[in-house]
Amino acid sequence: MSAFGGGRTATVRMMNIFDSVKNGSFPNCRKLAEEFEVRPKTIQRDITYMRDQMGIELHYNQQLHGYELVGELEDFPLIDLQVEDLAALFLARSAMGGIQGTKLAESLQPAFERLSQQLEGKVSLRWNDLDEAFAIKKNAVVEADLTLFGKLAEAVLKQNEVSFKYRGIKALVSTHRRIQPYHVGEISGGWYVIGYDLDRDGLRTFALQRMTGVKVLKTWFERPDDFSIGEHLGGGIGVWSGKADGAESIEVVIELTGWAARLVQERLWHPSQKITILDDLGEKIQMTMGLDNLTEVTQVVLSWGSNAKVLAPEALVQSVCKELEGVQKLYE
Structure with missing residues (x-):
């Protein structure tokens, strides 16, 4: 069982339960069970888990015969994702091209969008547009990159340094690199990690396909509050961005x-x-x-x-x- 507190289907279901309650429709277990085609006891277990393990204040309104959200919680709490969970979500992103336009895709879209919003600025999976992300970009990264993506995404979220060997686009041999990863995601059809290179004392961009021997280290770092992936990429016409301090455009x-x-x-x-x-x-x-x-x-x-x-x-x-x-x- 993953860190989601259940299967991945249960996680998506809990996200949708949260959305149903938040929009003020006062759903009860019977209605939710019919919507998700499960038993009412399954919904009750989900709600109990959301209350006890995730701290979501769900209250049953006796007069309206349904659940309501107490407090000012705006978003579904960010789940403690493990490497295999991130890799599985990434795989799901690639595998959904065949179901776009179906009811299943429509039911999964809010959950993917909510998760994408909570990871914004750290991990970008472009789930906000199912048609574009799943249909056009689905072949951007080969299957062999799934585990690597999971490792790097975990390092970004937990703010752990990463070491690896990297071969530059014009280099003949690979060199050892150690970085503090700030962002990992899809940029211009390719997959890259952007981070602070400790040896070269500056921000650098690395293509996942040219990284080998990746190790997530125990050394923790603090991600700068003023780092913005949008501003970083805004200086160039593609993924390779950045300028020397004090240099003019x-x-x-x-x-x-x-x-x-x-x-x-x-x-x-x-x-x-x-x-x-x-x-x-x-x-x-x-x-x-x-x-x-x-x-x-x-x-x-x-x-x-x-x-x-x-x-x-x-x-x-x-x-x-x-x-x-x-x-x-x-x-x-």
Whole structure:
């Protein structure tokens, strides 16, 4: 039996019981049993567990013949998740693609959303949008990553340091790393952990697929109150973000034409982006962004092909030219 106090189905049921009581419908055991297709005694056991083990003040209103919530508890209490529980939830996220649009998916959605909200800022599983998360992103991580994800998620929640070997994207060999993990989640279709690298004295981003020998250490750390995953990622155009202390943002200016101009206008590439339309049809535009680094913007510009021209900074112009020269040599 897991730390949920019962099976995982019981946990989802208790979350939904909490929601039913909180919305003021005054459900009783018989009504709840009919809704979840279980015996009234099962519901009574759930309510007893919620009262005695989780501290949820559920009171039976004799006049209205149903349960009501006493006190100011807004959310279902965060459960003490174990590694296997986190991995199981992650697996469930990947496995639900085949049931979207069904009553089962509709009944599970509130529970997943509530759990996702309570883990916000520490573990992101993108359960708030079932259609997008379960259908489009379900193949983002291979099965072999489930145990690793569970370990890292537990380390983030319990604030334990982590050691592992890591091979950088351009490195030939792996190096030993030790970090204080702040966040683990899905970013731009990949899975990453972001944390403070103790050896390199700064925030770093690590791809789960390139981490080996992961060990969750007993050393505890305090996660900074001012750390925000949104602000951290806001400095770049992708997952690789961050800038040196005191450094100013880099103004990136790109001129786009044709299909690329239309594509760029259809989505937000960066919070700071500004679009200037240069013709009457919107077939020629200028996009300006303030980025902390140029790590991934080169690849984005190249993906627009001959419909994109970098106007600034010069460092980005040189980076794009260097990549194009390398590509050209491949076909000589």
